[in-house]
Amino acid sequence: MRGSAHAVLGAAAGFIVAQKVGANPEDVLFLTGAGVVSGLIPDLDTGGKLANRISVSNKYLNAAVRLIGILLGCYAYFFASGMDEYISFIGAFILLFVLPQFSKKFMLLLSGVVIAVAGYVLMTIWIQLIGVYVMAASLLAHRSYTHSLLGLAFYGVISYHFAADFPINGLFTACVFGYISHLIADMRFIPGNKKRH
Numbered sequence: 001m002r003g004s005a006h007a008v009l010g011a012a013a014g015f016i017v018a019q020k021v022g023a024n025p026e027d028v029l030f031l032t033g034a035g036v037v038s039g040l041i042p043d044l045d046t047g048g049k050l051a052n053r054i055s056v057s058n059k060y061l062n063a064a065v066r067l068i069g070i071l072l073g074c075y076a077y078f079f080a081s082g083m084d085e086y087i088s089f090i091g092a093f094i095l096l097f098v099l100p101q102f103s104k105k106f107m108l109l110l111s112g113v114v115i116a117v118a119g120y121v122l123m124t125i126w127i128q129l130i131g132v133y134v135m136a137a138s139l140l141a142h143r144s145y146t147h148s149l150l151g152l153a154f155y156g157v158i159s160y161h162f163a164a165d166f167p168i169n170g171l172f173t174a175c176v177f178g179y180i181s182h183l184i185a186d187m188r189f190i191p192g193n194k195k196r197h
């Protein structure tokens with residue numbers, strides 16, 4: 001399934017959770033956004049076997065890495081200070097402008113390292129865990145662990161720590177449901193899934 005379709009499904013998952021918890025308008029936006037990001041994350045792995053589609057996947061992966069770079073930059077700007085802010089901005093710069101030049105797999109591995117180091121510097125456990133998640137994804141086959149219950153469980157742990165940092169009702173559920181929406185949409189019985197992912 002295409003990235004755009006996953007984004008829409010993730011948004012729907014986040015939006016439904018927001019309605020269920022009776023979120024205010026800003027939180028609806030935040031929860032929907034969390035659903036979108038969560039709905040895209042399982043495809044942060046490499047598709048080495050699918051060489052003929054690398055250009056398309058690469059475009060999507062580049063966009064995902066840049067998005068994380070932007071998020072890291074925002075985090076540095078709004079939450080970090082002093083040395084942490086400085087290092088986070090360098091990390092964001094690498095994710096935005098340096099990594100997209102390299103090969104896909106190496107780029108992904110290095111992105112994971114940059115994110116993990118940034119998380120360590122910021123002393124934020126969920127950023128460190130995302131780094132580990134991405135590193136593992138870069139080393140394993142496409143649609144293996146990120147598209148499994150193990151990947152879901154790992155993302156659940158990340159979401160738990162993420163939700164603990166942002167006191168928004170339903171955030172954990174929105175993240176997990178966004179992720180689940182991706183796994184369901186990628187299942188074989190959905191038409192068109194043999195060609196796309």
Ligand SMILES: [Zn+2]
Pocket residue numbers: 042043143147182186197
């Ligand atoms: Zn997928």
